[in-house]
Amino acid sequence: MTGFDYDLFVIGGGSGGVRSARLAASLGKKVAIAEEYRFGGTCVIRGCVPKKLFVYASQFHEHFEDAAGYGWTVGETSFDWSALVAAKDKEIARLEGLYRKGLDNAGAEIIETRAELAGPNSIRLLKSGKVVTAEKIVIAVGGAPNPHAALPGHELCISSNEAFDLKELPRAIVIAGGGYIAVEFANIFRGLGVETTLIYRGAEILSRFDHDMRRGLHEAMEAKGIRILCHDVIEEVSKDSDGRLVARTKSGGELVADQVMLALGRDPYTKGLGLEAAGVETNERGAIIVDRYSRTNVPGIFAFGDVTDRVQLTPVAIHEAMCFIETEYKNNPTSPDHDLIATAVFSQPEIGTVGLSEDDAAKRFTDLEVYRAQFRPMKATLSGRAEKTIMKLIVNAEDRKVLGAHILGHDAGEMAQILGITLKAGCTKDDFDRTMAVHPTAAEELVTMYSPSYRIKNGERI
Numbered sequence: 209m210t211g212f213d214y215d216l217f218v219i220g221g222g223s224g225g226v227r228s229a230r231l232a233a234s235l236g237k238k239v240a241i242a243e244e245y246r247f248g249g250t251c252v253i254r255g256c257v258p259k260k261l262f263v264y265a266s267q268f269h270e271h272f273e274d275a276a277g278y279g280w281t282v283g284e285t286s287f288d289w290s291a292l293v294a295a296k297d298k299e300i301a302r303l304e305g306l307y308r309k310g311l312d313n314a315g316a317e318i319i320e321t322r323a324e325l326a327g328p329n330s331i332r333l334l335k336s337g338k339v340v341t342a343e344k345i346v347i348a349v350g351g352a353p354n355p356h357a358a359l360p361g362h363e364l365c366i367s368s369n370e371a372f373d374l375k376e377l378p379r380a381i382v383i384a385g386g387g388y389i390a391v392e393f394a395n396i397f398r399g400l401g402v403e404t405t406l407i408y409r410g411a412e413i414l415s416r417f418d419h420d421m422r423r424g425l426h427e428a429m430e431a432k433g434i435r436i437l438c439h440d441v442i443e444e445v446s447k448d449s450d451g452r453l454v455a456r457t458k459s460g461g462e463l464v465a466d467q468v469m470l471a472l473g474r475d476p477y478t479k480g481l482g483l484e485a486a487g488v489e490t491n492e493r494g495a496i497i498v499d500r501y502s503r504t505n506v507p508g509i510f511a512f513g514d515v516t517d518r519v520q521l522t523p524v525a526i527h528e529a530m531c532f533i534e535t536e537y538k539n540n541p542t543s544p545d546h547d548l549i550a551t552a553v554f555s556q557p558e559i560g561t562v563g564l565s566e567d568d569a570a571k572r573f574t575d576l577e578v579y580r581a582q583f584r585p586m587k588a589t590l591s592g593r594a595e596k597t598i599m600k601l602i603v604n605a606e607d608r609k610v611l612g613a614h615i616l617g618h619d620a621g622e623m624a625q626i627l628g629i630t631l632k633a634g635c636t637k638d639d640f641d642r643t644m645a646v647h648p649t650a651a652e653e654l655v656t657m658y659s660p661s662y663r664i665k666n667g668e669r670i
């Protein structure tokens with residue numbers, strides 16, 4: 209132990225912060241972790257976890273409908289929004305308890321307060337006003353929804369934070385944005401019976417994904433009754449005399465709804481954190497600049513997770529925290545590997561993806577083989593539901609390496625996890641070909657697409 213109060217002080221009780229505090233404490237370090245809101249962070253409290261619970265809730269009406277094709281008669285159904293919110297709250301409280309217990313069992317001191325840097329080795333605890341010192345400081349405060357302060361009427365809008373706890377389910381909602389959150393919530397609200405409009409500035413939703421996934425999902429969402437307006441943005445939000453919101457759009461449209469939700473990206477949550485006091489550098493988005501070992505420019509101060517704006521995903525923050533522990537406390541320098549991160553969009557249907565999209569691969573490789581399958585999932589045969597699954601493998605023709613794998617369909621997220629291993633292991637298309645299919649599954653298509661659907665040479669489809 210040095211002359212400091214703590215070996216490690218962690219600011220932020222989210223995925224990355226809790227993991228680093230827990231592991232360091234279990235290694236015998238004197239650790240404190242400060243959190244101003246609730247332990248678990250965005251992911252557990254108002255992100256991935258409640259979102260997925262809401263996704264499940266929103267799928268039941270289709271399950272009830274589909275049941276008829278399988279001989280079932282489902283009686284009258286109804287949905288109670290407040291019952292869902294209460295059940296979700298109970299589960300989140302349970303998970304938060306587990307996070308606290310994990311910290312406690314490891315011997316980390318839990319401090320419920322906002323904490324800010326007071327200097328290179330000192331932290332101010334706002335609740336008590338006390339200043340404590342630490343040999344190492346981790347900043348893992350995450351991000352916050354972009355409030356779009358330039359939008360007149362933005363204060364009338366909600367973000368995903370509020371969407372989880374609305375007093376009432378809106379009759380109609382307008383969602384601005386075309387990323388993960390906009391798409392996932394549009395499907396959730398529509399599934400719960402809400403009249404849903406998504407408005408996106410670009411040509412097609414999910415700008416960073418493979419074009420077949422984007423188009424396929426767009427069509428599927430429209431088929432579910434979601435109105436999607438591309439090439440348009442909201443220019444003003446106001447309240448009409450009935451108390452409903454009116455969103456005026458750039459193209460001259462007026463969208464009337466009970467809620468307008470902004471899902472326009474998330475910003476690093478660094479404002480007022482005392483970074484200047486400690487001399488910690490940030491970029492133009494306010495993200496803390498770190499090197500490959502998550503070190504800031506100030507010796508002894510580290511940052512990981514969304515606050516560094518590298519890849520805003522929970523498992524990435526956790527991985528970065530574990531690399532920090534290896535490097536700083538286990539004498540095993542390890543830098544996070546941000547290559548080939550598998551990810552899922554919990555839209556309906558889901559998207560599961562890893563590696564390069566067709567367009568990105570075409571920019572980097574001169575000869576590609578694209579394997580593409582589109583089919584009706586087996587469950588839809590008897591249910592009669594019009595839906596399709598799309599699977600795609602992007603292969604470098606030169607060395608047969610699979611560069612990208614993309615799925616739109618049921619359980620695509622589950623499949624993406626396994627595909628992530630194969631791409632990480634550098635598997636070739638021949639490895640896929642010599643793998644026996646699991647029958648009858650949708651995933652078997654991944655190993656039975658024997659001939660390329662088309663090739664792309666020097667950027668040209670042939």
Ligand code: NDP
Binds near residue numbers: 387388521
């Ligand atoms: P995304 O970055 O995914 O999407 C932001 C969207 O907002 C994009 O469509 C973007 O358009 C648009 N946008 C940004 N600024 C403006 C503006 N000024 N006017 C109009 N449109 C704008 O962010 P999200 O908020 O959806 O999610 C935040 C992060 O959280 C994601 O990056 C993701 O990493 C993570 N997340 C992950 C999930 C998962 O793993 N399933 C689920 C939810 C969130 P354009 O594309 O043209 O730039």
